[in-house]
Amino acid sequence: MSLPGLVLSLADNKQLLGLRYAEWATRAPSLEADIAAAAMGLDDLGHSRVLYGCLEPLGEDPRGPERETDPASHRALPYFDQPWTSWPQFVAANAVLDTAFSVMIEACVDGGVEVLRSRLRKMLSEERYHFLHGRSWLKAGIDHEPLDEAWRQAVEWFGPPDGDVAGLRRQGSLSMGPGELAARLEERLERAAPPLEVDWSAWDPARRRGRPGSIDGRTFEMLRGLEEKRFYPAGA
Amino acid sequence: MSERAFTRVHGSVREYEVFARKQRIEPLRLIGSVVAPDDDLAAAYARATYDEERWIEMAIVPRAAITTLWAPGQDDQP
Helix, strand or coil: CCHHHHHHHHHHHHHHHHHHHHHCCCCCCCHHHHHHHHHHHHHHHHHHHHHHHHHHHHCCCCCCHHHHCCHHHCCCCHHHCCCCCCHHHHHHHHHHHHHHHHHHHHHHHCCCCHHHHHHCHHHHHHHHHHHHHHHHHHHHCCCHHHHHHHHHHHHHHHCCCCCHHHHHHHHCCCCCCHHHHHHHHHHHHCCCCCCCCCCHHHCECCCCECCCCCCCHHHHHHHCCCHHHHHCCCCC | CCCCCCCCCCCCCEEEEEEEECCCCCCCEEEEEEEECCHHHHHHHHHHHHCCCCCCEEEEEEHHHCCCCCCCCCCCCC
16 A cells, blocks of 8 residues: 555544544533533544545545445544444543554654654643543453454554555555554553454455445545435525 | 542542633733642643633642642731
């Protein structure tokens, strides 16, 4: 995959992460957590807009017309396919996946591509608070099931040891390869990843995920701007 | 100053006062408070709750760390 393909994957994942965070803005365990969910959702939606805006300067926009009709053309991880039904799912995404995306952004900011070095830097200062939020809730303890799933998907998202991200690292576009990204993630979270065996033969290199599926229909309609039409006056 | 007891999601939480300023020439001033089990979450909550304005500095302090010398309604004011 090209660097624009990776940036599009990052953008699509940030967009879905932001939407899923926002869905918890009135359902989190405390008022403070509600507000944090809303604020983090806004941050990540904003980050996705910045990332989409990097595609043209990178010289290639991999988005095609199929994105209007095929939800599986979006490149978000399986973790975001459906709305989260429990707070531990939120915490695992916040702690592990959001931090995994930040670690990749670090690799872009410290890499050799100027548009990413300059435009993504500010995201890291905002992401610091997402990290503090996720790590603190993680320390409070959550079920291991969503946590293990988030770890698996983070490792899959970084890609195979000899794959595209490793190639971008060798070219100097990124400052870290898959192994270094995973190690940085473990270091940040102050815990080791659970034992994982990834079947890379089933891995989709465009969507950076190990299993098929797509975002739910309502979210897909929202992304296309159709959901809001339900609120239009009749005949509009 | 006594620390209020909160029984919420976390077993033990503290109240933190949030201070901020918009310009270097201003002193930090109290803009609100948050309740959290630790400093990290308090920082995340303070930033999420009070970041609507363009502060150049924001800080949090556990309310329990503040020693009140006197306050309205108390008799021991000098």
